[in-house]
Amino acid sequence: MSTFAAEPLYEQLVAIRRQLHAHPELSHEEFETTATIRGWLEEAGIRIADYPLRTGVVAEVGGLLGGPVIAIRADIDALPLQEETGLQFASRVPGKMHACGHDFHTAAVLGAALLLKKREAELEGTVRFLFQPAEEKAKGAAQVIASGALEGVKAVFGLHNKPDLPVGTIGIKAGPLMAAADGFIVEVKGLGTHAAVPEAGIDPIVASAHIITALQSIVSRNVGALDGAVVSVTRLNSGTAWNVIAEQAVFDGTLRTFDEKVRTKVRERFEQIVTGVGAALGAQASVRWLDGPPAVVNDRRWAEAAAAVANSIGLHVVEPLPSPAGEDFSFYLQHVPGSFFFLGTSGPQEWHHPAFDVDERALPIGASFFAALAVDAFARLSDSSLK
Numbered sequence: 001m002s003t004f005a006a007e008p009l010y011e012q013l014v015a016i017r018r019q020l021h022a023h024p025e026l027s028h029e030e031f032e033t034t035a036t037i038r039g040w041l042e043e044a045g046i047r048i049a050d051y052p053l054r055t056g057v058v059a060e061v062g063g064l065l066g067g068p069v070i071a072i073r074a075d076i077d078a079l080p081l082q083e084e085t086g087l088q089f090a091s092r093v094p095g096k097m098h099a100c101g102h103d104f105h106t107a108a109v110l111g112a113a114l115l116l117k118k119r120e121a122e123l124e125g126t127v128r129f130l131f132q133p134a135e136e137k138a139k140g141a142a143q144v145i146a147s148g149a150l151e152g153v154k155a156v157f158g159l160h161n162k163p164d165l166p167v168g169t170i171g172i173k174a175g176p177l178m179a180a181a182d183g184f185i186v187e188v189k190g191l192g193t194h195a196a197v198p199e200a201g202i203d204p205i206v207a208s209a210h211i212i213t214a215l216q217s218i219v220s221r222n223v224g225a226l227d228g229a230v231v232s233v234t235r236l237n238s239g240t241a242w243n244v245i246a247e248q249a250v251f252d253g254t255l256r257t258f259d260e261k262v263r264t265k266v267r268e269r270f271e272q273i274v275t276g277v278g279a280a281l282g283a284q285a286s287v288r289w290l291d292g293p294p295a296v297v298n299d300r301r302w303a304e305a306a307a308a309v310a311n312s313i314g315l316h317v318v319e320p321l322p323s324p325a326g327e328d329f330s331f332y333l334q335h336v337p338g339s340f341f342f343l344g345t346s347g348p349q350e351w352h353h354p355a356f357d358v359d360e361r362a363l364p365i366g367a368s369f370f371a372a373l374a375v376d377a378f379a380r381l382s383d384s385s386l387k
Helices: 007-022 031-043 102-119 138-146 203-216 216-221 260-280 299-310 362-381
Strands: 056-062 069-075 124-133 153-162 169-171 177-178 180-189 229-238 249-255 284-290 296-298 317-318 338-346
Touching: 007 031, 007 102, 031 056, 031 102, 056 102, 069 102, 069 169, 069 249, 069 338, 069 362, 102 124, 102 153, 102 317, 102 362, 124 138, 138 296, 153 299, 153 362, 177 203, 177 338, 180 203, 180 260, 203 216, 203 249, 203 260, 216 260, 249 260, 260 284, 296 299, 299 317, 299 362, 338 362
Parallel strands: 069 124, 069 153, 153 338, 169 317
Antiparallel strands: 056 124, 169 338, 177 296, 180 249, 180 284, 229 249
């Protein structure tokens, strides 16, 4: 298998990551980030592909010898968090931070593009790099797909940093890796009254409490022991005064599932409980769904291929536990087979924490892995077994 030494790029990749980290932009606002990435690509002589995206960049390397097209994706947006790392290159934008490592992903994938550009004449196919916006809103992948950037792609790959895996380790798993992430808003309508005469009204808080308690039975009694699901109510609002029973209560939260059939069943049962328990207590209760991305389900053949590549370049390959976090890379996998990975970064905190950081020694590892995987994918796509 081809190997790519990215260590000479270490300082360059660190500088790229730190510049991105210091200037975070939220989903759909990544205009400066887009311009900066485009500038780096053009400086390296990497061609920019023309797709109608307001933010985000699509670039290509290879294709001089024909051959198939594969895609490698990096997400570029940040989070609305105040950074608390104390780093010299910490966010310069109040209330915004790269707290999920998308700056790391972008730098690593850009490193792969630089490595492959040096051997472009040898590539037996085209690598299309998707620097995708708005992953945190779970909207960016759909925008990239709608732009046409996935057309003709035979395999798609991506990764996420993993703070609890050490540098030099990569998590590769066939099947479900990350969860479908749906949100819900439940409105419970009662009848307001004075708190001293509750019998004259219908208490939406009591109804909400019973609904929320009943919802906890979904996972324990409707989801099999070998399947995974999470039902979490995270907020409940009602009332304006201590001596008034309010007219309405609203609560919201999230569902996480790894299987589409389980996802459908959980949502159906959720609605039955909300309306049924609400009605039993005299209230009108309804659900509004906030549809999130489906589960990330890796293609077994491409997961196995990636593991072989990782082993060949000296990475320690482990099979990670599935993460209940959501990831809109899943939309690509609904159109094109591929695989998503967890790259060890020895981080001090988990994703979305104000003190989140990564060990930058993982940057050249990610770049080398993606470059080697691209070359291996071209070879495999020439074999009918993976067409």
